[in-house]
Amino acid sequence: MNNSVFPNILFITLDNVRADKFNSSSSIKTPNLDKLIENGIFFEQAISGSDGTTISLSNIFTGNYSIKTGIKTYHFDKHIHTFFDDLQNNGYYTVCCIPDILFLKQISSKFDDSIVYSYVNRDSYLTLFGGIGDKIVEKLKSVPNEPWIFYMHLMDAKPPVIIPKEFDDAKYGKTKSDRIISAIDYWIGQIMHEIDVTKTIVVVSSDHGNFIPFDEKGLNSMPTFIQNQINKIKKFSFFQKNGIMFYLIVRKFIGLNNRRKLKNLDKIQIRSFETRTKTQLFDELIRIPLLFSGFSINPNRITALVRQVDIFPTLFDLIGLSFSKNCNGRSLLPLLNGKKLEEVPAFIENAVLIEHNSEMSKKEGNLIGIRTSMWKYQRSRYDKNSNVSLYNVIEDPYELKNLSESHHDMIIEMEELLQTILSQTRNQSKDSLKKLIAKKKANLSLRE
Numbered sequence: 001m002n003n004s005v006f007p008n009i010l011f012i013t014l015d016n017v018r019a020d021k022f023n024s025s026s027s028i029k030t031p032n033l034d035k036l037i038e039n040g041i042f043f044e045q046a047i048s049g050s051d052g053t054t055i056s057l058s059n060i061f062t063g064n065y066s067i068k069t070g071i072k073t074y075h076f077d078k079h080i081h082t083f084f085d086d087l088q089n090n091g092y093y094t095v096c097c098i099p100d101i102l103f104l105k106q107i108s109s110k111f112d113d114s115i116v117y118s119y120v121n122r123d124s125y126l127t128l129f130g131g132i133g134d135k136i137v138e139k140l141k142s143v144p145n146e147p148w149i150f151y152m153h154l155m156d157a158k159p160p161v162i163i164p165k166e167f168d169d170a171k172y173g174k175t176k177s178d179r180i181i182s183a184i185d186y187w188i189g190q191i192m193h194e195i196d197v198t199k200t201i202v203v204v205s206s207d208h209g210n211f212i213p214f215d216e217k218g219l220n221s222m223p224t225f226i227q228n229q230i231n232k233i234k235k236f237s238f239f240q241k242n243g244i245m246f247y248l249i250v251r252k253f254i255g256l257n258n259r260r261k262l263k264n265l266d267k268i269q270i271r272s273f274e275t276r277t278k279t280q281l282f283d284e285l286i287r288i289p290l291l292f293s294g295f296s297i298n299p300n301r302i303t304a305l306v307r308q309v310d311i312f313p314t315l316f317d318l319i320g321l322s323f324s325k326n327c328n329g330r331s332l333l334p335l336l337n338g339k340k341l342e343e344v345p346a347f348i349e350n351a352v353l354i355e356h357n358s359e360m361s362k363k364e365g366n367l368i369g370i371r372t373s374m375w376k377y378q379r380s381r382y383d384k385n386s387n388v389s390l391y392n393v394i395e396d397p398y399e400l401k402n403l404s405e406s407h408h409d410m411i412i413e414m415e416e417l418l419q420t421i422l423s424q425t426r427n428q429s430k431d432s433l434k435k436l437i438a439k440k441k442a443n444l445s446l447r448e
Helices: 033-037 053-062 083-091 100-108 128-140 176-192 224-233 237-261 267-273 308-319 409-448
Strands: 007-016 041-043 093-099 113-117 148-154 200-206 290-294 300-303 346-349 367-372 374-380 389-392
Touching: 007 176, 033 053, 033 176, 033 200, 033 290, 041 113, 053 083, 053 100, 083 093, 083 308, 093 100, 093 128, 100 374, 100 389, 113 128, 128 148, 176 374, 200 308, 237 290, 374 409, 389 409
Parallel strands: 007 148, 007 200, 041 300, 093 113, 093 148
Antiparallel strands: 041 290, 200 290, 346 367, 367 374, 374 389
């Protein structure tokens, strides 16, 4: 295919958004997202590879699990090959709009053009309504070349959530987390107004999900008066270095205090007190929205299990570009065309929440496992007999009954599937390392 007929690609990931937020039966008002779903393909069972942003997004960008690439929570080598590199090499003009998180800043350095907005410093955090939306629209109006890919990662649904006054109303959602999705949808509409959908593939997804808070604020919300005090003491050097850790400790204390006051909570409500990346990989943390719309895509809803690592291989198959068959992901094009694909289990893992230095960047989350369309199996990363859980996600969608003690045969079967994924990835990593060493030797020979 000549690159003059390659479609443009608009790829949006919304941080911290669960799959159920795209459910038409919810209280959220999302006419623009609803239109994309109505005219596109929506995957009802898309599974993230992790409950942390860096691992989840790196799985998307490389089509490989982090156990193969070595990417950890805040550990990324910008020289690692991504699908953005392949698109660039095939004539795509690459643009991104991303927060100033280290991992994403390293990714952005390889794009032709970029918007890097403030998020790390919460005092100057910019939102869609605080100027980022206007910058995105202006950038879309001035992209110099086609075909292009515009990737954007939007943090508006991630704390600290700032709901615009015009959307802070019950008609836009019962809860705070619902209303911010309604607000984001407004900007989805503004962005889509600048897009010619007849020659653009639109992908909307998330990095990972979030807990289901049982009250309007969510149990992990920081009271305003405490947040104001934290903002004041941030100026001291100790808190500049350890501010995030201090924030989380205070939030945890508040959560524990609330828990003591609310003794009659059920298991799902109790989970709202947990810290993501330090608990089990419940479906609310790893089940994400995923839709493809626009260019040459016929409307459909797909219930088959799919994975984040499948997104770019599917995109490449849609536009007629080849991709490495050694990656963990695969093309879902047969599903898009109404055919069946044999199910491949999704590998899942905890991320590490915070890392401050190179030593901590070597840490890994404590749990790994697999998710099939029927089963969720998890256990300790380094001890297969520790922290074992097994849930039938069809009969027990909220994962309230751990079946690990009563389903030993299924545990053995799930562990064998997990070992297959781990062994394949190790072998692929060794092959990649051999190729890298050979390439470096060849470069040295040329210099000599």
